[in-house]
Every structure is written in C-alpha cells, then in structure tokens.
Amino acid sequence: MVTERDRYSTGRLTARPVNTSGKAEFTTGVQRLGLDSKKDGLFYVPKRYSNSQPAALAVMLHGAGAPAEQGLSLLQRYADEKNIILIAPASRSYSWDIIASDAFGPDVIFIDQALEFVFGNFAIDPAHVAIGGxxxxxxxxLCLGLTNGDLFTHIMAFSPGFVYTLEKNGKPNVYISHGVHDTVLPIDPCARRVVPQLQRQGLEVNYTEFEGGHEIPSNIAESAAEWFIGSDTVSQQAKP
Known part of the structure; x- marks a missing residue:
C-alpha cells in the first residue's frame, strides 16, 4: 500500500498556482497557516496585494532549530514594496526532513499543504514563484527548488551547506550568497562546491561572496529580492 509519505519520497510537490483572481475576502499582514496545532507556519500578505493583480510568492525556510519567524524575516521588509506573498513553514523536526532523517517526507507534505492553501486563496504570478532560506x-x-523547478522559477539560498536531489525538473534561476568567514558552514566545502556543481548542470547562478560570517547582511537580502522580482517588478505592475 502506497502511503502519503511514499508519494512525497522524492521531494516532488503537487500544488500549482491555478487561482487567477483570489478569494473575495483577505487580510493583509502576518497570519498563521492553520495547518498544524503544535508546529504550524506563517504567511504574510503584503499591503499592496489585490485580487486583481497576481502577487509574487516566496517560500522561505528557517535554519536548524530556528522558528518559522526566522524564515519570514528573510524577505518581509521587501514584501510590501514588491508585492510578495511569503510562506514560512516550520520544519517538523529540529531541521528539515532530508537533514534530520535522511529522507524526504513530512516537510515536503507540509510545504505542499501550505502552497495549496495559498494558491487556492490568492492570485499568484506563476512567473515569480520562489523557494529559499x-x-x-x-x-x-536548493533541494526542493531543483526537484520542483517546473514550479519554482527562482531559488534564493543564503549560506547553504549542500544540495541533494533524487530527481530534477525544470531549470530555475538560482541566487546564492555566503560569507567568506562563515565558521558554521565554511564557504569552501559549501557554496564554493555547490555553485560549480549547479553551473555544470546548465543552471544560471547569481553568486555573491561577502565579508562576514554565518549571516545575511541587509544589502544581500535586498539584492536577492531585487533579483527575484527583476526590473519588471510585480509591485510596479500593481500600481494604479
């Protein structure tokens, strides 16, 4: 008998942006996903969001042991200006399933549920759907973004340690940043190994090294947000 976890064992997501007009009623600001009574996640609806204009969407993932709020904070300061809806799930364990248990499963399921909720209630621009953390x-x-590159158009990876996939779909654009003095995830065996690996796969990688440690300087976060939306910004399209 095939279980739900079996269906997600390769990291494949099923949710897709199918709602072009959004629900009639919505609330802006930070809200709970309402998918788990013990370990839920958050989502953020920007002030400029309108059902008549699809928004960009970014799924932002926290670091090991951190709360969902950390994921939300990565791009929240840019969400209103650039009309980005944010999803910040909480991992089912101390970290994400492929790291905590060496297998895709419960976190893929939870993220898929979060995406299905947002896709079903808000108008999302399919040309601006990102995942990162x-x-x-x-x-x-990186793992889920490359596995689901036919859904995610962009990946934003701040100080990643590795990338692992059982299958790859699509060719998302990738943004990676890493501090040259990072002592938690040192840059040489991490980003400097991952970036060439992705480039050999024919992926376009925007890679930035900065003077710093295991952190995300504000200019790096802003650069990633600008890169994600691009010159033809969703926020500009939404202006009357």
Whole structure:
C-alpha cells in the first residue's frame, strides 16, 4: 500500500498556482497557516496585494532549530514594496526532513499543504514563484527548488551547506550568497562546491561572496529580492 509519505519520497510537490483572481475576502499582514496545532507556519500578505493583480510568492525556510519567524524575516521588509506573498513553514523536526532523517517526507507534505492553501486563496504570478532560506533552510530550498523547478522559477539560498536531489525538473534561476568567514558552514566545502556543481548542470547562478560570517547582511537580502522580482517588478505592475 502506497502511503502519503511514499508519494512525497522524492521531494516532488503537487500544488500549482491555478487561482487567477483570489478569494473575495483577505487580510493583509502576518497570519498563521492553520495547518498544524503544535508546529504550524506563517504567511504574510503584503499591503499592496489585490485580487486583481497576481502577487509574487516566496517560500522561505528557517535554519536548524530556528522558528518559522526566522524564515519570514528573510524577505518581509521587501514584501510590501514588491508585492510578495511569503510562506514560512516550520520544519517538523529540529531541521528539515532530508537533514534530520535522511529522507524526504513530512516537510515536503507540509510545504505542499501550505502552497495549496495559498494558491487556492490568492492570485499568484506563476512567473515569480520562489523557494529559499538560510543555512539548513537554504540547503533544503536548493533541494526542493531543483526537484520542483517546473514550479519554482527562482531559488534564493543564503549560506547553504549542500544540495541533494533524487530527481530534477525544470531549470530555475538560482541566487546564492555566503560569507567568506562563515565558521558554521565554511564557504569552501559549501557554496564554493555547490555553485560549480549547479553551473555544470546548465543552471544560471547569481553568486555573491561577502565579508562576514554565518549571516545575511541587509544589502544581500535586498539584492536577492531585487533579483527575484527583476526590473519588471510585480509591485510596479500593481500600481494604479
């Protein structure tokens, strides 16, 4: 008998942006996903969101042992200006499943449920759907982003440690940043190994090294947000 976990064992997501007009009623700001009574996640609806204009969407993943709020904080300061809806799930264990248990499973299921909820309630621009995160969240964002590159158009990985996939689909654009003095996930065996690996696969990688440690300087986060939306910004399209 094939279980739900079996269906997600390669990291494949099934949710897709099918709602072009959004629900009639919505609330802006930070809200709980309402998918788990013990370990839930958050989502953020920007002030500029309108059902008549599809928003960008970014799934942002926290580092090991951190709360969902960390994932939300990665891009929240840019969400209103650039009309980005954010999803910040909490990992089922201390870190993401492929890291905590060496297998895809419960976190893929939870993220798929979160995506299905947002896709079903908000108008999302399918040309601007991203996944990313910090530290372990960056690694997991790369894993799911490459596995589901036919859904995610962009991946934003801040200080990742590795990338692992059982299958690859599509060719998402990738943004990676890493501090040259990172002592938690040193840059040489991490980003400097991952970036050439992705480039050999024919992926376009925007790679930035900075003077710093295991962190995300504000200019790096802003650069990633600008890169994700691009010059033809969703926020500009939404202006009357």
């Amino acid at each position: 910090f530290s372990d969240g960056a690694s997991y964002g």
